[in-house]
Amino acid sequence: METPGNLFVVAAPSGAGKSSLVKALLELDSHLAVSVSHTTRAPRGQEQDGREYHFISNAQFDAMIEHGDFFEWAEVHGNRYGTSRNAIEARLQAGEDVVLEIDYQGALQIKLIFPYAVLIFILPPSWEELRQRLQRRGEDHPEVIAQRMINARHEVAQARHFDYVIINALFETALFDLKTVVHSQRLKYASQKRSKSQVFAALDLI
Numbered sequence: 001m002e003t004p005g006n007l008f009v010v011a012a013p014s015g016a017g018k019s020s021l022v023k024a025l026l027e028l029d030s031h032l033a034v035s036v037s038h039t040t041r042a043p044r045g046q047e048q049d050g051r052e053y054h055f056i057s058n059a060q061f062d063a064m065i066e067h068g069d070f071f072e073w074a075e076v077h078g079n080r081y082g083t084s085r086n087a088i089e090a091r092l093q094a095g096e097d098v099v100l101e102i103d104y105q106g107a108l109q110i111k112l113i114f115p116y117a118v119l120i121f122i123l124p125p126s127w128e129e130l131r132q133r134l135q136r137r138g139e140d141h142p143e144v145i146a147q148r149m150i151n152a153r154h155e156v157a158q159a160r161h162f163d164y165v166i167i168n169a170l171f172e173t174a175l176f177d178l179k180t181v182v183h184s185q186r187l188k189y190a191s192q193k194r195s196k197s198q199v200f201a202a203l204d205l206i
């Protein structure tokens with residue numbers, strides 16, 4: 001087997017900007033792929049099945065749990081979400097890097113299975129800004145936003161279990177921070193293997 005790829009896990013309270021940051025990172029970094037999760041939540045406006053998520057029913061989700069198809073899954077804001085083995089296993093085994101955009105419960109489960117995973121938590125600059133971003137996104141009903149704001153208190157308290165915390169105040173600054181974490185992990189990983197050619201290969205990915 002090839003050396004497994006790097007695994008990055010990005011978590012945040014809803015509305016902190018995690019999806020926007022990961023999307024921008026992927027546009028800059030062709031060596032990174034995002035894992036597409038399965039969820040029982042209904043699709044939002046522009047979302048497409050198989051792109052943002054695999055949208056499935058509760059019965060299908062139960063069947064996947066029973067078959068052992070998930071590395072991890074969790075209930076978040078009243079819906080279930082999970083990372084399937086298919087979503088990441090082959091890519092990691094081929095030595096490619098993968099990013100997971102999942103909640104803190106999933107992140108902590110992933111760290112137990114893949115201790116080398118790098119856990120990154122995104123924070124909003126303030127509670128008020130978080131509320132405004134959820135409102136401006138315009139995708140969720142007011143009661144859903146209220147619930148997400150309540151859940152955010154508990155989620156933010158989990159940031160201390162993560163390897164890195166990035167504050168998403170200015171988007172470009174947060175994106176730079178995220179890139180720096182990814183790049184430094186690649187170099188660290190390559191240099192741990194003490195191979196000069198691996199370090200040079202990692203530099204080429206920057």
Ligand SMILES: Nc1nc2c(ncn2[C@@H]2O[C@H](COP(=O)(O)OP(=O)(O)O)[C@@H](O)[C@H]2O)c(=O)[nH]1
Nearest residue numbers: 014015037073074076081082083101102103106
């Ligand atoms: N544990 C786990 N959480 C996930 C997964 N996919 C998405 N989530 C999380 O579920 C939460 C809700 O996601 P979503 O409904 O897309 O809302 P958003 O975070 O407001 O964009 C977020 O914290 C996601 O990171 C997954 O596969 N596993």
Ligand SMILES: Nc1ncnc2c1ncn2[C@@H]1O[C@H](COP(=O)(O)OP(=O)(O)O)[C@@H](O)[C@H]1O
Nearest residue numbers: 014015016017018019020133137168169170171
């Ligand atoms: N640094 C930022 N400044 C202002 N608005 C932002 C910033 N980052 C993201 N946003 C906006 O906030 C909203 C929530 O971002 P999103 O990426 O959907 O969050 P999450 O995936 O964490 O729920 C979106 O409308 C997005 O365009």
